[in-house]
Amino acid sequence: MGACDVCGSSEGRMFTVSMGNQTGTFDSFECAIHMMAPACEHCGCRILGHPVESEAGIYCCLHCAREAGNPHQAAKTEHSTVAVPAQGATADQG
Ligand SMILES: [Zn+2]
Ligand SMILES: [Zn+2]
Numbered sequence: 001m002g003a004c005d006v007c008g009s010s011e012g013r014m015f016t017v018s019m020g021n022q023t024g025t026f027d028s029f030e031c032a033i034h035m036m037a038p039a040c041e042h043c044g045c046r047i048l049g050h051p052v053e054s055e056a057g058i059y060c061c062l063h064c065a066r067e068a069g070n071p072h073q074a075a076k077t078e079h080s081t082v083a084v085p086a087q088g089a090t091a092d093q094g
Contacts (some may be wrong), residue, residue, distance in 0.1 A: 006031035042068040 002029040012027045017036050026032040036094040037046040039058030042064035052059040059065040 003030070004031050006034050040064050 002025055004014070005024045006026060009027045013067070014025060014027055015032075016023055016025050016040055017032050019036055022036075024035050026035070030062065033038055033048065037048060038051060038058050039045065040060035042059055045060055047058065047060045052062055052065045054065060056065075056068060059068065
């Protein structure tokens, strides 16, 4: 095992991460994340949790997917419970 693919350090506990057909050698998770973690198409942050994937791109959260104008996800997350205004409010006149 050689040096870290990101920072070039070869000290510490080296490990490899494989994703698909891509493999990298790292000395820390910070470096592994830097190279391997996908970036949110909307805000650009590294996606460390479960990504929200769509045909439009990959996002860190539903909020970003919606902000990026993805009608697919937006429709999915819309709740059917709509607040209905109370009918026949008691009119206290007289
Ligand atoms: Zn490194
Ligand atoms: Zn995001």
